[in-house]
């Protein structure tokens with residue numbers, strides 16, 4: 001099939017490259033010319049394991065190209081995936097600016113040929129039916145259902161394992177406005193070894209929020225157990241092991257630490273809380289999960305102050321900037337809160353990360369110093385904060401003779417002179 005993918009970020013580029021690797025012909029569209037040029041030259045604008053190789057493979061086979069020309073991409077394809085960002089607005093609720101722009105533009109370029117438009121971006125329930133369809137209908141003068149198809153197909157990939165997650169998902173959810181739209185999208189996934197759940201668009205949208213809200217809440221839950229355990233001199237990792245032996249509890253997402261970050265959990269939980277308020281419901285559990293997550297990263301600083309007193313003028317080495325290993329994504333990374341607080345307290349911050357230094361510079365600027373390797377960074381100070389659990393930090397030599405405050409439970413760091421974990 002000829003596929004158009006609009007937006008070439010973590011979701012769009014992975015979607016495009018993966019569909020191309022399955023033999024489809026894909027045109028990726030972005031408004032960012034540099035991104036488009038980089039993609040056409042085989043250089044992914046984001047770091048994701050395996051992406052560069054797969055991109056070059058599909059470019060060589062001429063199965064994928066990138067462009068800024070939405071019109072030709074739409075008119076040269078049968079199906080389009082919307083993969084643009086849906087950030088938080090000022091009040092935390094969803095900002096649909098990019099979706100609305102793309103919806104209008106897609107509508108302008110529709111011809112008499114039937115075309116299916118698929119929402120892959122995470123949008124609050126009702127957006128596809130009550131915002132996207134009216135926009136496309138008014139800019140195209142065409143009718144959803146008869147002239148064009150519409151479906152919502154949420155994406156569940158995780159940064160760091162995005163390609164694997166896309167190609168081997170646990171499930172595929174397709175919410176079409178009618179059978180034809182749903183079938184056209186489901187057809188694309190027919191060779192995937194995963195159950196395909198067919199539903200309506202707003203249920204598909206809610207499934208994505210339910211998933212992310214559940215996982216975020218699970219993280220806050222185990223952090224709360226971790227905080228209580230720490231105060232009672234109990235190792236919360238042992239508690240989690242015991243908990244996960246219960247067949248009703250899955251062992252994943254039970255690693256207490258610095259809380260959730262990234263481009264999805266914080267913004268998605270805030271967005272569904274915002275949507276709930278629109279219908280006069282004030283979520284209690286979800287607000288609690290967010291509130292706990294706000295302060296969790298700062299517990300590392302409290303531990304350091306309890307041990308060392310004032311951090312003013314102290315050299316502190318931060319191991320890890322990205323919100324999790326395997327990505328260069330800095331959106332809502334706990335490192336931002338920790339470093340900002342350290343700077344406010346007058347500490348001198350030296351940071352290292354294998355992938356996220358350039359993304360971090362855009363947020364943290366030159367107020368801190370950056371090092372490519374942990375070896376270089378740890379020479380700059382004796383106080384170490386472990387913030388992201390990169391494999392590179394599983395090396396006892398980094399920690400010998402140091403004072404370590406660990407937010408990620410790195411066993412090798414116990415070789416330090418003084419070691420303290422945030423929830424153990």
Ligand code: NAD
Nearest residue numbers: 007008009010011030031032083084085086121122155159
């Ligand atoms: P991103 O910010 O990395 O990428 C968005 C891309 O869209 C950018 O390249 C931007 O230039 C482009 N864009 C913006 N307006 C455009 C327009 N009018 N035309 C063409 N391109 C345009 O975003 P992302 O992380 O890939 O997320 C995209 C969506 O998928 C969001 O709704 C997000 O919540 C959801 N999602 C993300 C992940 C993830 O792990 N990142 C996982 C599942 C779902």
